[in-house]
Amino acid sequence: MGTPHGLRPARLKVGIISAGRVGTALGVALEDAEHVVVACSAISTASRQRAERRLPDTPVLPVDEVAGSAELLILAVPDAELATLVAGLAATSAVTPGAIVVHTSGANGIGVLAPLTEQGSVPLAIHPAMTFTGADEDIARLPGTCFGITAADEIGYAIAQSLVLEIGGEPFRVREDARTLYHAALAHASNHLVTVIADALEALRAAIAGQELLGQELVGDYPGGLAERVIAPLARAALENTLHRGQAALTGPVARGDAAAVAAHLAALTEVDPDLAEAYRAASLRTAQRAHAPKEVFEVLNR
Structure with missing residues (x-):
């Protein structure tokens, strides 16, 4: 060009x-x-x-x-x-x-x-x-x-x-007066994406470590391992779908209104790391607002 x-x-x-x-x-x-x-x-x-x-x-x-x-x-x-x-x-x-x-x-x-x-x-x-x-x-x-x-x-x-x-x-x-908002949008997209993925990897490692199949590498906290290979295609697909389809890309228990599943997620994550569970709660609440989830989901998230 x-x-x-x-x-x-x-x-x-x-x-x-x-x-x-x-x-x-x-x-x-x-x-x-x-x-x-x-x-x-x-x-x-x-x-x-x-x-x-x-x-x-x-x-x-x-x-x-x-x-x-x-x-x-x-x-x-x-x-x-x-x-x-x-x-x-x-x-x-x-x-x-x-x-x-x-x-x-x-x-x-x-x-x-x-x-x-x-x-x-x-x-x-x-x-x-x-x-x-x-x-x-x-x-x-x-x-x-x-x-x-x-x-x-x-x-x-x-x-x-x-x-x-x-x-x-x-x-x-x-615009000069929009630089802060512009910067906030980019930080939200990049910095917080790293945090969300890192939290997801931590939870997944806790779920699958110690039960590796015969001959499979041990699950550890190093980059590039089994947890990353599980998360990578899912995360990439979610990102690409959002960029190309917008809000229609949203799936999962919050979007489906499955309050019981959300409550179970929070309980399981709390056992691993209460701070991680609170991060999930905050992200789920924003997801529920975007998805216009039923009141049962909000009740679980606001307990």
Whole structure:
């Protein structure tokens, strides 16, 4: 897919603060799009090793030198560190006026970049809606990933859109005042999915451990075992069905109105871990609301 109206940013000198999972993945993608990562910052040993592996021709420099060398400056730091970093860059006038400054925070719009905007920078919020583990798969997943973009004006949106399209992503606009809601939706979909699956695996291991068939591997708490192989196709099917069929994908005892089964689930889970049972209760209550379950189900869940 081409850039909007044929717009294609000039080849830019890119600086990255810092060489974390997101920053280095974007650095590789931008270099593949013929931009040049001229400098990056890396403090921890892990960051330095990641920079050396992913961006071997890029010098690791102090933050102010990275900022001063960049036409496109990417601030890929944790959300909690972003405002402090921006304040420090502004206080030292480290960023060249006219430079494009991009942060990758999902929770923030361009307001957090105001100190640099006042000094002549072009502020952009470009957030990849993807989880990053530091593995090479991060880079491979960027093409096709959706990116939430926020800018100050239509020129900024055109620049952000072009940059995302260049690396194979799909840009979409997020209003400044909707960034928190946007971030909450993504956290709910990704972070809480991990928790739900991890809880399900814990319960399943408790149900099947110690009764393995002859020659079967022992059920343990390590990843990739029998419990994961049982859950994986079920969880993948549920996710795909929801994405393609919406609410119609919902099945199970809550959706069927089987209050007795729900009560039995809660009792069994409580024996394994009361906290796990309470998590199941909370998720089941929300499921019951979505499914318009009969009052008997709500009575069980609200005991």
